[in-house]
Amino acid sequence: MRHRVGFNRLDRKTSHRKAMLRNMVTSLFRYERITTTKAKALEARRIADKMITRAKEDTVHSRRIIAKDIGDKEILNKLFTEIAPMFQERAGGYTRILKLGQRQGDAAEVVLLELVEKTEDKKEEKKKAKKKAPKKAAEAAAE
């Protein structure tokens, strides 16, 4: 029974909605932070979170399943090699929604949908770790 398992149709036909959400999720993985309305963000995050969970296991099978929705090979690769590994320890809750206020014109609630962890931060951490390591080695050598 699929009772009480609903979703927001976002006032669009299936094909329109699917195309829009695919584009949004692709953008989310590309820029790691997107600005949209609250309703759209909630629907996009459902898909994005499921994708990340699947991408934690980097197999041909899971890659093919996600490639159905993400056409951009570059982004597909980024999801599997950069984004999913960051969340290996985290059991869900990969995205964050921050409310920004109301949009001028239709008073829609605008939000920021972002990944909880950013690939840039990870790269910086690695750089810092690398920088620290030679210093320690140098200190040890000096002593």
Added chain:
Amino acid sequence: MAVPKYKTSKARTRTRKSINMKLVAPKLVECSTCGNKVLPHRVCPKCGFYRGKQVLNLEDIG
């Protein structure tokens, strides 16, 4: 068929509706970083901080 005997006066209509016509002032809280009044659970539009963290760089947006 049951039909109203009297026309509803303007006063009666407005009294009935008045309960829903009340304007409610938005509940504002102070931004913990700059002290600006903001709606609760919202990113501060003045400084871009939310819960003590810089989440928006306002200079980037312009």
